[in-house]
Amino acid sequence: MFKYYFEGIKNVEIFPIISLIIFFTFFLGMIVWLLVMKKSYVDKMKNMPLQSEDEPNESKSFLL
Amino acid sequence: MMEGKTLATEEKLEHSSLTVEKFAYDNHIVRLFVIASVVFGIVGMSVGLMAAIQLFYPAANLGLPFTSFGRIRPLHTNAVIFAFVGNAMFAGVYYSMQRLLKARMFSDFLSYFNFWGWQAIILAAAITLPLGYTTSHEYAELEWPIDIAIALVWVAFGVNMIGTILKRRERHLYVAIWFYIATFVTVAILHIFNSIQLPISIFKSYYVFAGVQDALVQWWYGHNAVAFFLTTPFLGLMYYYLPKAANRPVFSYKLSIIHFWSLIFIYIWAGPHHLLYTALPDWAQSLGTVFSIMLIAPSWGGMLNGLLTLRGAWDRVREDPILKFMVVAVTAYGMSTFEGPMLSLKNVNWISHYTDWTIAHVHIGGLGWNGFLIFGIFYWLVPKMWGTQLHSVKLANTHFWLGTLGMIFYALPLYVAGFTQSLMWKQFTPDGFLVYSNFLQTVTQILPMYMLRAVGGALYLAGVFVMVYNLMKTAYAGKFIRNEEAEAPALQKNYVGKPNEGWHHRLERRAVMMTVLVFIAVATGGIIEIIPTMLVKSNVPSIASVQPYTPLELEGRDLYIREGCVGCHSQMVRPFRDETERYGEYSKAGEFVYDHPFLWGSKRTGPDLHREGHSKNRRSDSWHYFHMLEPQQMSPGSIMPPYPWLLESSFDAEALKDKISAMRTLGVPYPEGYENQVAEEVKKQGEAIVQRLKEEAKVKTSADKEIVAMIAYLQRLGTDIEVKAEGEETTNTPE
Known part of the structure; x- marks a missing residue:
């Protein structure tokens, strides 16, 4: 069934292999990158939404 | 030692030779989108309530063609998705993007073109859909001239976004910005591909694809409209506003990166799960199921990341309605992203498909995830932009409870209705005959559930009115800060990067490269899924007796x-x-x-x-x-x-x-x-x-x-x- 639909495309067997390789390398690369990521970078990025303004009512809850 | 030096000091050194620039954030555009979202939210939900009432009281269609169920159902879905949620998305993005990039939007003209163009499209939809001008593709019902307008306005939004990224004063792009980029790129691809029509007259066209191919393209679009219009931009918003409201950084930034890339790579493949057991080729159905199951991992990673951001601050959730809304929103995200993959299992879909279970599922996502996150953001934004405090915390809590009860009354009866009707459809007598051979018997059985659902919808809508009152009172008490003054050092031109920095640092600094990569990730899924079915055209087992329509x-x-x-x-x-x-x-x-x-x-x-x-x-x-x-x-x-x-x-x-x-x-x-x-x-x-x-x-x-x-x-x-x-x-x- 599967093959039947793909017969029209030349070298179709390469399609899933290419996608697997793309996926695998990408996610492997991502894991490696996350493992070697510097803590200072992570801290900087993490705090980005919080440090972008210094509005008067930033630090306290709006309840106060 | 290089490693000993923090990034922050490096950045300071980098900026030290540069002067601090003064600029102003544009709050006016945010205000416009907030107002439009609330107004169209009320319209869209009211139309939904009307449709819900028609399901047990057909005379509620007023006897007019323009308000009959078949025409207002797409009006409801389009209004809540593109007008309510869409405008809220623009509001949230325009506010957070300027601050995360330390820059005013690239072009005020494009910002306002985006706003007025989007409202004109909504108006066109509100006129054409009741008149019966529809393409019939779900969530893409608008006819071809409006499709072209959508593409233009969307591109204006994208250019404005990329332009802002290019003129930013912050070297690194926070993960929320990545989600916004992915939203822009993918929605553009989906919209254009699902709008390939042959116009016949100004308001009538035929889709170029037919039958199985048309179904696959539509649900590749339909599923990813949920993914990239209702999910990814709101995840970006979650990663900005939840830390803001909780006043603490996101639980794990690394997890947010995994969340992003996994969603981008996997979501695009899952569309065929809308077509299980249909005439779609089996391989495509299985592909949809497998990728849907894979989606649980990143979705739940993201949900946990959101909830764990509140670690140590749970006491505040009890008092702060903003956090309450956000916690329920993130929980609803978790529930619907677990339910979704379950519904794409063939044996579950066998029961759920064509029933009200699906309607309940999408409303957990719509009312819970999108709606509650939007309410939380609006309660946070309005006091901030008007330089004041929220008028009444008590009323915000009332809204929270009305909304939560509304959701429960909406969804639970429909789960019961879905199960009941599906099982009645499938019930056989010992002699092998259908117990309920008349379809209508299975409908009248669940009418009480439809009534309860309308009650739920009405409660939810009542909550929105409470919010409108509260936010208007808040706005009147304060003074709107149209342009918010800010200052930041300009970025060093011709920045070459630091030695030993990772490739992703380089990549994430280059917005255009990032955009291209997102495009590749998304297009891979689309191509591999769609191209073979396009070729099916010549291969599909054709039946000689099937003749064109007279x-x-x-x-x-x-x-x-x-x-x-x-x-x-x-x-x-x-x-x-x-x-x-x-x-x-x-x-x-x-x-x-x-x-x-x-x-x-x-x-x-x-x-x-x-x-x-x-x-x-x-x-x-x-x-x-x-x-x-x-x-x-x-x-x-x-x-x-x-x-x-x-x-x-x-x-x-x-x-x-x-x-x-x-x-x-x-x-x-x-x-x-x-x-x-x-x-x-x-x-x-x-x-x-x-x-x-x-x-x-x-x-x-x-x-x-x-x-x-x-x-x-x-x-x-x-x-x-x-x-x-x-x-x-x-x-x-x-x-």
């Missing part, structure tokens, strides 16, 4: 589309014993080759109609005539709305010539010059129906009435396959 049937089909019949009636008999018993032979891919667009539907509020004209189910022409005039007269207790205008109005036989020639352009084998015979053919077939109506029930009508075309179409459905039963079917095998 001109009169084609006209009837267009009326079926205009009235939104597809909103309640499927045309796809799945290969199950109860369905073949109830409707007849299951549907085959080859039967839909001339269907531009496909009309498989996704919900059975009424019975499937794919075999409506088959001798097993065939009713008389006069039955259809009176059924359209007053459904309850033919089926007591039916909740179908009446269509008396079909009996009065005449169709435009002249326009059929263009329709026939357009269909030929799309590959339907009408002979050359067939247009010239259209008038004659229509008259011949129409007169025969008029004659039968006269004989059967002394009905006086004429062959140019819309009802005649509608009857011709309904009686045609499922008849091709009858020829097959006589052994005339041949199957073309690929060469």
Whole structure:
């Protein structure tokens, strides 16, 4: 069934292999990158939404 | 040591030679989008409530064509998705992006073009959908001129976003910005690909793809509209506003990166799970299921990341309505992203599909995830932009409880309704007959659930009114800060990066590269999924007895589309014993080759109609005539709305010539010059129906009435396959 639909495309067997390789390398690369990521970078990025303004009512809850 | 030096000090050194620049954030554009979102939210939810009431009290359609269920259902979905949620998304993005990038939007002109263009599109939708101008593709119902306008406005949004990123004063792009980029890129691809239509007139077009291919493209779009319009931008918003509201950084930034890339890579593949057990090739169905299951991992990673951001601050959730809204929103995200993959398992889908279970599922996502996150953001934004405190915390809490109760009253009855009806459809007597052979029995059984659902919707809407009052009071108490002054050092030009920095640092600094990579990730899924099915065209097992529609049937089909019949009636008999018993032979891919667009539907509020004209189910022409005039007269207790205008109005036989020639352009084998015979053919077939109506029930009508075309179409459905039963079917095998 599967093959039947793909017969029209030349070298179709390469399609899933290419996608697997793309996926695998990408996610492997991502894991490696996350493992070697510097803590200072992570801290900087993490705090980005919080440090972008210094509005008067930033630090306290709006309840106060 | 290099590692010892923090990034922050490096950045300081980098900026030290540069002067601090003064600029102002544009709050006005945010305010406009907030107002538009709230206004259209009320409109969209009210239309939804009206549709919900019509389901147990059909007279609530006011007896008008413009407010009948089939036409306002797309109005409701479009209004809440693109007007309520869409405007809120723009509001949230425009506010957070400027601050995360330390820059005003790239172009004020583009910002306001984005705003007014989007509202003009919404207005066009609000006019054309009740008038019956629809393409029938779910969540893409708008006709081709509006599609073009959407593309233009969307591109303006994208250019404005990329422009802002390029002129930013912050070297690194926070993960929220990545989500926004992915949203822009993917929605653009989806929208353009799902809008490939051949225009016939200013408000009528046919999709280029037919049947199985059209279904696959539509649900590749439909599923990813949920993914990239209702999910990714809101995840970006979550990663900005949740830390803001909780006043603490996100639990794990690394997890947010995994969340992002996994969603981008996996989501795009999952569309075919909307077509399980249909005539779609099996491999595509399985592909959809596998990727849907994979989605649980990143989705739950993201949900946990959101909830764990509140670690150590849970005491505040008890008091702060903003956090309450956000916690419920993130929980609803987790619930629907678990439920979604479960619904894409074939054995679950067997029960859930075509029932109210799906409606409950999408409303957990819509009311819970999108709605509650939006409310939380608005309660946070309005006091901030007006430089004041929220008018009443108590009223915000009231809204929270009204909304939460509303959701429960909305979803729970529909889960019960979905299960009940599905099991009733499938129930057999010991002798092997359907227990509920009349479809209507399974509908009247769940009407109390429909009533409860409307109560839930009304509660939720009431909550929104409470919010409007509260936010208006807040705004009046404060003073709107139209342009918010800010300052930041400019970025060093020709920055080459630091030695030893990772490749992703480099990549994430380069917005355009990032955009291209997102495009590749998304396009890979699209290409591998769609290209083979495009080629199926020549390979699909075609059935020789399947003939193109006659001109009169084609006209009837267009009326079926205009009235939104597809909103309640499927045309796809799945290969199950109860369905073949109830409707007849299951549907085959080859039967839909001339269907531009496909009309498989996704919900059975009424019975499937794919075999409506088959001798097993065939009713008389006069039955259809009176059924359209007053459904309850033919089926007591039916909740179908009446269509008396079909009996009065005449169709435009002249326009059929263009329709026939357009269909030929799309590959339907009408002979050359067939247009010239259209008038004659229509008259011949129409007169025969008029004659039968006269004989059967002394009905006086004429062959140019819309009802005649509608009857011709309904009686045609499922008849091709009858020829097959006589052994005339041949199957073309690929060469």
